[in-house]
Amino acid sequence: MTTEQILxxxxxxxxxxxxxxxxxxxxxxxLALWQDRLGPNRAGPLGILIVLADxxxxxxxxxxxxxxxxxxxFILAPxxxxxxxxxxxxxxxxxxxxxxxDLNIGILFFLAMSSMGVYSIVLGGxxxxxxxxxxxAMRGASQMIAYEVFMGLSLMGVVxxxxxxxxxxxxxxxxxxxxxxxxxxxxVIFFIAGIAETHRLPFDIPEAESELIAGYHxxxxxxxxxxxxxxxxxxxxxxxxxxxxxxxGGWLGPAFLPPLAWFxxxxxxxxxxxxxxxxxxxxxxxxxxxxYGWKIILPIVLANLLITGxxxxxxxxx
Amino acid sequence: MLSHLRxxxxxxxxxxxxKATIEYPEEKVELHPRYRGRIVLTKDxxxxxxxxxxxxxxxxxxxxxxxxxxxxxxxxxxxxxxxRINFSRCIFCGYCEDACPTYAIQLIPDxxxxxxxxxxxxxxxxxxxxxxEGKYPGYNFYRVAGLEAGVKKKGxxxxxxxxxxxxxxxx
Numbered sequence: 001m002t003t004e005q006i007l008x009x010x011x012x013x014x015x016x017x018x019x020x021x022x023x024x025x026x027x028x029x030x031l032a033l034w035q036d037r038l039g040p041n042r043a044g045p046l047g048i049l050i051v052l053a054d055x056x057x058x059x060x061x062x063x064x065x066x067x068x069x070x071x072x073x074f075i076l077a078p079x080x081x082x083x084x085x086x087x088x089x090x091x092x093x094x095x096x097x098x099x100x101x102d103l104n105i106g107i108l109f110f111l112a113m114s115s116m117g118v119y120s121i122v123l124g125g126x127x128x129x130x131x132x133x134x135x136x137a138m139r140g141a142s143q144m145i146a147y148e149v150f151m152g153l154s155l156m157g158v159v160x161x162x163x164x165x166x167x168x169x170x171x172x173x174x175x176x177x178x179x180x181x182x183x184x185x186x187x188v189i190f191f192i193a194g195i196a197e198t199h200r201l202p203f204d205i206p207e208a209e210s211e212l213i214a215g216y217h218x219x220x221x222x223x224x225x226x227x228x229x230x231x232x233x234x235x236x237x238x239x240x241x242x243x244x245x246x247x248x249g250g251w252l253g254p255a256f257l258p259p260l261a262w263f264x265x266x267x268x269x270x271x272x273x274x275x276x277x278x279x280x281x282x283x284x285x286x287x288x289x290x291x292y293g294w295k296i297i298l299p300i301v302l303a304n305l306l307i308t309g310x311x312x313x314x315x316x317x318x
Numbered sequence: 319m320l321s322h323l324r325x326x327x328x329x330x331x332x333x334x335x336x337k338a339t340i341e342y343p344e345e346k347v348e349l350h351p352r353y354r355g356r357i358v359l360t361k362d363x364x365x366x367x368x369x370x371x372x373x374x375x376x377x378x379x380x381x382x383x384x385x386x387x388x389x390x391x392x393x394x395x396x397x398x399x400x401x402r403i404n405f406s407r408c409i410f411c412g413y414c415e416d417a418c419p420t421y422a423i424q425l426i427p428d429x430x431x432x433x434x435x436x437x438x439x440x441x442x443x444x445x446x447x448x449x450x451e452g453k454y455p456g457y458n459f460y461r462v463a464g465l466e467a468g469v470k471k472k473g474x475x476x477x478x479x480x481x482x483x484x485x486x487x488x489x
Contacts, residue, residue, distance in 0.1 A: 034332050038339040280329035281322060 020233040034279040063222035070127040077124030081231035084116035095259040106167040118144045125216035136215025140206035146293035151193035157186040157308040171250035180247040185304040187247040194239035202281035240270035353427035360452035368422035370396045375414035383407035393468030401443040420459040424452040
């Protein structure tokens with residue numbers, strides 16, 4: 001490992017964790033504005049120090065482990081979600097040369113790592129030994145069955161057109177046309193799957209505070225709850241980064257701004273879209289999500305794959 | 319799907335709408351004149367206390383936060399010797415105002431009563447009395463009452479006829 005790589009790793013980690021913390025404030029302000037409120041605007045300029053206040057509060061809360069819980073699994077679960085999401089960031093090219101590991105199976109690595117996140121929900125809910133937490137964990141597992149298949153398949157169109165699993169190659173292949181133009185169906189379906197993957201509204205079925213209190217993390221407090229919290233925001237950032245890389249040309253953009261700036265602009269656009277979704281759409285039942293995933297989206301994504309394959313073959317021969 | 323996009327657009331539009339939040343310490347709430355806030359004791363137009371110490375407010379109070387002791391002056395006019403409201407107990411239900419036969423006890427639109435010391439929430443009579451007739455201007459109980467208590471002579475009140483000499487009614 002060279003010094004440059006260590007610097008990139010440290011920089012990516014620093015920026016990501018700060019974005020995830022800052023999203024606490026961004027989300028609360030944006031949600032408030034969309035609900036005709038003002039949101040936290042007292043601490044510091046525009047209320048941005050609410051992040052500091054929230055973090056300090058979480059640190060000073062009692063870190064309680066219920067006596068009926070399975071102690072070690074209970075401690076392990078929140079770490080899994082943060083670790084698995086942070087691992088996925090390894091393959092994302094933020095700008096030319098700024099990538100932690102330029103894997104030639106980048107997308108597969110992302111799919112594998114992001115699916116690990118569901119273990120945190122299932123283990124956390126199960127180890128809590130609480131009926132609502134267990135219900136949340138079961139819903140988390142059922143939700144994974146619903147979205148995981150079409151999430152992988154929706155990316156295969158992009159892979160076919162590029163001919164590579166490497167994310168750097170995928171960005172380079174979008175020099176002329178972003179893949180959102182050539183793969184609009186793939187983009188919409190990956191976006192839906194991404195919302196389900198991060199367990200955000202409208203697909204926050206395992207959490208469902210109006211039905212299951214807080215679902216799988218009902219028994220968590222203090223910094224362990226904070227880890228789930230940060231994991232969720234990191235997940236939003238990850239899915240937004242993947243959408244930008246796969247469908248919106250990654251760092252590509254007119255030359256008057258540096259590539260990193262283009263990446264950041266697109267990234268924050270999609271993060272904002274995630275928050276807008278939370279403000280506007282209601283939550284479906286989990287059986288509705290499964291039926292939707294298998295009966296509607298799976299046929300669409302398979303048809304998309306078929307057509308993309310045919311077009312790719314035709315383009316190769318002509 | 320289209321309805322979802324429409325919903326998202328309509329929610330996004332709210333970014334530019336007027337906000338419902340009132341930024342409280344800088345910007346005050348405009349309360350209804352009959353808002354049930356702090357409790358006061360009002361005075362009649364002649365500047366006398368309206369309260370006649372009938373204890374009805376203390377009886378009506380569901381949380382027993384009103385304590386008083388009635389007494390009389392040399393003219394036989396009743397007034398409270400002490401009148402104490404414990405606002406740390408008060409639930410601002412307004413039953414005392416309902417019960418009051420002389421419009422003495424009234425709730426006014428003021429809710430800014432926060433204190434650091436709990437004892438400071440116990441209001442005595444001199445804290446409660448205000449130099450105002452409150453919501454019922456011009457009303458003086460002793461002017462409409464049949465009782466003579468130094469305010470007017472018997473038979474001189476509002477809508478009151480002079481006393482009849484019962485002996486003149488003999489056939």
